[in-house]
Amino acid sequence: MNAALDKYVYLDSRDRAFIKSLTEGVAERRITLDYIADRVSKTPTERMKPVIRMIIRMGIYQLVFMEHVPDSAAVNEAVKLTRLKHIEGLGGVVNGVLRAVTRLRDEGITYPDPETEYSCPGWIADRLRLDHGTLKAEAVIRSGVGSMPMYLRVNRLLAGRDEVAAELLGEGVRAVPADDAPDILKVEEGSLAPGLSESFRKGRYSVQDLSSYTAVYEMWKQISVNINSENSVDIKIIDMCAAPGGKSCALAELMEDKAHIRAYDISEDKLSRIR
Known part of the structure; x- marks a missing residue:
């Protein structure tokens, strides 16, 4: 898009x-x-x-x-x-x-049923009801539509969240810190086209879904308990489903470039997006 x-x-x-x-x-x-x-x-x-x-x-x-x-x-x-x-x-x-x-x-x-009203394929709705019961299934179906917020991961090696937020405000975009995610900004107002953003071109932030970042951040917290400046270079991390590279890059930033990270993907086409 x-x-x-x-x-x-x-x-x-x-x-x-x-x-x-x-x-x-x-x-x-x-x-x-x-x-x-x-x-x-x-x-x-x-x-x-x-x-x-x-x-x-x-x-x-x-x-x-x-x-x-x-x-x-x-x-x-x-x-x-x-x-x-x-x-x-x-x-x-x-x-x-x-x-x-x-x-x-x-x-x-x-509408005859929630799947028609909320545009959920019938086979998915049937499986949700089978696995989770009617009430929970229909709650999931209803949550499947509606605009999703855009989240940005600030590159902590280059800038702080407040700095990037101020730069984006100058580009007509208001972004605010996300709760419990120290490097994440949530776009609240404005239409952001990262390819046209000066901050994006300088590598000061990337677009990354909050759930994707959270998985990486929780992993980093577990790793950081057991490392220090002397042995952190010996940390090796393998990302087996890496494309398009967001999690691998987030880990590199969190580890402050003090770990060996190998990014793999089964698809050669997807690998080209990482390179």
């Missing part, structure tokens, strides 16, 4: 954030979006041309899940897309489906 957005550096940060939110939302809510479309369309989504199906999904997502987007804008832009894709003859179909969705939304959309 960030690589794609890097091609559109001329866009305002709000436009970039909109594109990112729409793209990720449509992918995440695909099952729900198709269900809503099938409620109002004479042609089932599975029989639609792929480009029309995607335009309708994008329109429905804006109408149902993006409250700040006016209905007229969502519908009109979807119809414009049919012209851009040279299928303007189907613009009326897109217009009719999306306007029907607005009426359905206003009446109140009902």
Whole structure:
């Protein structure tokens, strides 16, 4: 996603954030979006041309899940897309489906089950219920959607969290320290494109999920109990599933470059991302 957005550096940060939110939302809510479309369309989504199906999904997502987007804008832009894709003859179909969705939304959309409402594949929902029971399974299903925060791992060898947070604020991004994770910042406001960030290019921070960092940090705490400046160079760490390299780099930073770390991965293609 960030690589794609890097091609559109001329866009305002709000436009970039909109594109990112729409793209990720449509992918995440695909099952729900198709269900809503099938409620109002004479042609089932599975029989639609792929480009029309995607335009309708994008329109429905804006109408149902993006409250700040006016209905007229969502519908009109979807119809414009049919012209851009040279299928303007189907613009009326897109217009009719999306306007029907607005009426359905206003009446109140009902769903047959949590997996449809929260866009969880049926086989996963069935397995969750089998393994964990209905209540816990449905709680997990509900937690599977929604925007996830972006976390940044500050390179402690080059900078402190407060320094990087101040640099990011100058780039229009507000990031705050994460609880119980000493090197982690959580992006609270603004659209961050790491490839365009001066601090990122200087290696002062990396993007890393909090759970990924926590696993490394807990391991480091266990290791640090048994090392000192004299024998730390003898510490050897092997990362057997290393791509794209975030955990290995985090360990190198935590160990202050005083350990031998070997990074492996079964995929040659993924290994190229580490190199």
